[in-house]
Amino acid sequence: MTERVDFHCAGCGVGLQTEDKAKLGFIPEAALQKEPLICQRCYRIKHYNESSSITLQQDDFLKLLGHIGQTKALVVKIVDIFDFEGSMISSLARFVGSNPVLLVVNKIDLLPKVTNANKIINWVQRRVKEANLRVVDIVLCSAKKNIGFDRVISSVAEHRGNMDVYVVGATNVGKSTLINRLIRDYSDLEAELTTSQYPGTTLDLVKIPLDDGHYIIDTPGIVYTHRLTEVVKKRDLGPLMPDKPLKPMVFQLNEAQTLFFGALARFDFVRGEHQSFTCYTSNAIQIHRTKLDKADELYAEHKGELLKPPGKADLDELPALVKTPLNVPKGKAFDVLISGLGWIKLNSMAGAQLAVHAPKGVKVILREALI
Structure with a gap:
């Protein structure tokens, strides 16, 4: 394949070529007469909001x-x-x-x-x-x-x-x-x-x-790849990524209670004083509260039904959830960030023992509270 190095896509910058539809920079011959020059990938994203599996490593x-x-x-x-x-x-x-x-x-x-x-x-x-x-x-x-x-x-x-x-x-x-x-x-x-x-x-x-x-x-x-937005299928990004101001959800939890974020993640309040947690996620994410000792059973029986990702996501397409234990010290306000999903703020400074279950590879960290 000969890449036309004298022509580049005005949308994504890639060199244009007319020979292989499956490779980067493809543009139909007839489109070379138009201005600006746009590769077929960019054209379809711009006019039809279609995704493409072609990306650089x-x-x-x-x-x-x-x-x-x-x-x-x-x-x-x-x-x-x-x-x-x-x-x-x-x-x-x-x-x-x-x-x-x-x-x-x-x-x-x-x-x-x-x-x-x-x-x-x-x-x-x-x-x-x-x-x-x-x-x-x-x-x-x-x-x-x-x-x-x-x-x-x-x-x-x-x-x-x-x-x-x-x-x-x-x-x-x-x-x-x-x-x-x-x-x-x-x-x-x-x-x-x-x-x-x-x-x-x-x-x-x-x-x-x-x-x-x-x-x-x-x-x-x-x-x-440590972001949840890179783990889900491209078709499911819309509901996952907020486009309107977040509407924080506040939950009063006793120890040994769990929050499910659809079927995308799970937040366990393992041990600590009764306290409130504020969840900052896309408004499309449904949050479900249950007892910690019932969490495994609930997930096994109701994932994809009561617990489901937003959009049309198929749970079989997602990596298995992996547990990350977190010990929150006393005396300071903290967030638990689940990269790409949002964060949970601990409103008390009493400390807590937590566990977060997120798809394998997704970053989970404890940080100083943002808000």
Whole structure:
């Protein structure tokens, strides 16, 4: 197969070719006469919201990011506030070298309206310090809802100087949506990047020319398999990923009680004082409470019925649930994050002994409370 290196998809950046429908960059011959040039994959995502099984492997993603440290550029790192730890690129410092990093915390519209923005920024600063990442600024925004975007633009302008801008992030953090907003402010380029709910939408470097001769460079999203959003089938992402402000669910639990999150995860309050737990998950996730000693039986008898994933998910397609014990110390408010599903806040500082059952490979961590 001969790749047409002189043509690249305006949506995902991949080199275009006309010979193999099953491979990246396929475009029908007739479509080569149209502007902008869009590969068939991007066309079907954009017009029919269809997913594609074609994505780059993680090693390929890392190779594309590997040269950033040898260039002079502003690096805009985008994270998802709904899955902060799951969407952080842990090795980013190794890639960026001495380049300045602007941290954009996206999807802030999902948090309850009463949330204090300054407290969120302080929380993010502590997480960034723990990750040994030095940043020049932290900006909260919602690219989808146009919240805080003026602040993103001004911070990019302040720290870019006479440099290119690389935009990096894990899959599904809203990176392409934010870049489309940057295009409107910085470039006359008419074509927008392909944006969809499916991970791995951008497949190659996409260079957007700026008025001063430099570029905004969109990089492929890194696929992290420790996120639940990478474990479920693409057709089931819609219900799992919230698109409206979260409606926290509060449960008063005694020890030896369990919460099921559909059939996707299970939260056991093994031992501790009577206390309340607040669940921050997609509004489509049904939460069911039961006794701990009945949990195994309930799951075995009612998974797929009373306990079922949102959407059309087939439980046989999901990895088996794996137990993670957690001992919560006293004296501090904590969250239990299940990457890609959301988090459970312990409202008491009395400590607790917990166990979380999540699909094998999905990250489960104890962290300082976000809210």
